Each structure stands twice: as C-alpha cells, then as structure tokens.
Amino acid sequence: xxxxxxxxxxxxxxxxxxxxxxxxxxxxxxxxxxxxxxxxxxxxxxxxxxxxxxxxxxxxxxxxxxxxxxxxxxxxxxxxxxxxxxxxxxxxxxxxxxxxxxxxxxxxxxxxxxxxxxxxxxxxxxxxxxxxxxxxxxxxxxxxxxxxxxxxxxxxxxxxxxxxxxxxxxxxxxxxxxxxxxxxxxxxxxxxxxxxxxxxxxxxxxxxxxxxxxxxxxxxxxxxxxxxxxxxxxxxxxxxxxxxxxxxxxxxxxxxxxxxxxxxxxxxxxxxxxxxxxxxxxxxxxxxxxxxxxxxxxxxxxxxxxxxxxxx
Numbered sequence: 001x002x003x004x005x006x007x008x009x010x011x012x013x014x015x016x017x018x019x020x021x022x023x024x025x026x027x028x029x030x031x032x033x034x035x036x037x038x039x040x041x042x043x044x045x046x047x048x049x050x051x052x053x054x055x056x057x058x059x060x061x062x063x064x065x066x067x068x069x070x071x072x073x074x075x076x077x078x079x080x081x082x083x084x085x086x087x088x089x090x091x092x093x094x095x096x097x098x099x100x101x102x103x104x105x106x107x108x109x110x111x112x113x114x115x116x117x118x119x120x121x122x123x124x125x126x127x128x129x130x131x132x133x134x135x136x137x138x139x140x141x142x143x144x145x146x147x148x149x150x151x152x153x154x155x156x157x158x159x160x161x162x163x164x165x166x167x168x169x170x171x172x173x174x175x176x177x178x179x180x181x182x183x184x185x186x187x188x189x190x191x192x193x194x195x196x197x198x199x200x201x202x203x204x205x206x207x208x209x210x211x212x213x214x215x216x217x218x219x220x221x222x223x224x225x226x227x228x229x230x231x232x233x234x235x236x237x238x239x240x241x242x243x244x245x246x247x248x249x250x251x252x253x254x255x256x257x258x259x260x261x262x263x264x265x266x267x268x269x270x271x272x273x274x275x276x277x278x279x280x281x282x283x284x285x286x287x288x289x290x291x292x293x294x295x296x297x298x299x300x301x302x303x304x305x306x307x308x309x310x311x312x
Contacts, residue, residue, distance in 0.1 A: 038068035091254035101284035108278035129204030150251030159240035172197035214258040226268035
C-alpha cells in the first residue's frame, strides 16, 4: 500500500509541475524539460543498479526513471511525426468545424529542431491549397489553422470576393446556401447564413463560404503594422486588396472567407519557421457545445460522420 501511494504521489507531483510549466512555456518545451530530467534520473538509476549489485534503494530514482521511456516516446511522436489539434473556431468551415480534432503531419514540411523550429531535414514544401497549422506570428504559443493561398513570390488579389493568384482567377462554382450555428458570448447561440462555393487550388477541391453582404475584408480590422506591410495594398472601401508574398513567408486564408482572421488583415504573412505541419485527418469530432473533458456527452455528441475523414 505504501509503495502504491508513493507511486501515485510521484505521478501527481509530475502532473502538478507539468501544469505550472505549461503556463509559462510551450507544450513542446515542457515535454523537452521532462525528457531531459527523467533521462538524467534514468541514467543515475542505471548507474546505481550497476554499482549496487542490481538494486537501488532510492524510491525517487526507482520510480521516476520508469517515466523516461514513456515521455521520450510521446516527445518523439509529437515533435517529429504527428500531433493532435482541436479546432476552436469556425474560420475553416465547412471543411473543419468546431469540435473537430485533427491530426497534423509534422514532417510534411521538414523535420524540425524542437522549440526553435528550424528545419533539420527538408522533406517537402508548402503547396497552394494545403491546410496548414502554424504558430500565430504575434504570439507563437497560439496555433492557427488556415489554407495556404500564396507561397513565396506569389501575387494574391481578392477583389469583390473573387480570388486571383498571379493574375489567374481561381474559379468557384456555386453549391448553394449553407447555415450554421455559432456560440457567442454576447448573444448566445446564433444562426449564420452563408453561400457555399466549390473552389479548386493546385489539385485541392474544397468548399468555401461567403456572405454576399460582407466586403472582401474589413478595413477597420487591418493592422497598421506587420512585417512586410508595404507588400500589400488595400482599398479604402474594403472591396479589394493585393499582396505580394515575400521570400520565406506564406499567405493564409480561412475557408470561411467572411469569418476568418488571417493574412488579409490580422495574421499578416506567416514565416516559414512558424509552420507546424499539414492537417491530414479528422480523427475525432464532438458537437459544438461539448468539451473534450465532458466524457459523459460523447455517446450522443460524437459525430460519427466525421471520424477518420481526410482533410481536403
């Protein structure tokens, strides 16, 4: 009983420390700290076993060293292979909705150094039309998911809700009206009416949403300063904008064109070092009002039609 209680005590201690560090550091940084710490304890434990005839009377090193292989596996998988993300907003509707949990391929755009995110081994480039997870340039602890519209050197124009890339219009074909509910703090649950269109970019075919009464962008929402701000021109009435994508950066837009904070006015150009990976699959999906922690709601709120659905 004593040994079991001690084991639970060490586990709770690790959870508490993990929570405290997470408030000040990124999840990856916290995992790295735990890998280094438990790895050092594991080496100390192995040395003691070697020097003390295969026994180690120290409870701390005995139990803590056992966490090292598990944390190391989690760190390697999450950092270099794949990472789960939850969709928090409606900016990528209708393709990704609130409650979706997506799997992000971490090696699509290069195997990267943890924390500093520099590419160690190049494995691929961002393609127009890819759905990309990236760190918000103004606060890298926040992750965004958007569609890559422009790659370095591209000229992006959005005029009267018509997208052009390098002077070539991206055709969209009407699909029909589409409405969805949105939970807001001020008004509670509201219904938003949009029009859906089918768009194809670089072999990616997907639906986008537009609200006819909205301008191409909100002039009052455009930031006065962001890196390479001079690469963009904006119409005063919000009817059009034009941006030239600088080297080493990408232009991102949400599929829900009139309900997305993206490269048009809020995010700005996304540096290559901020890329996290390419969204590849929806592996889990809950209803809009269901928290991942509310396990008792899953049987009724689990969206079976969205399980293991590929991201277009």
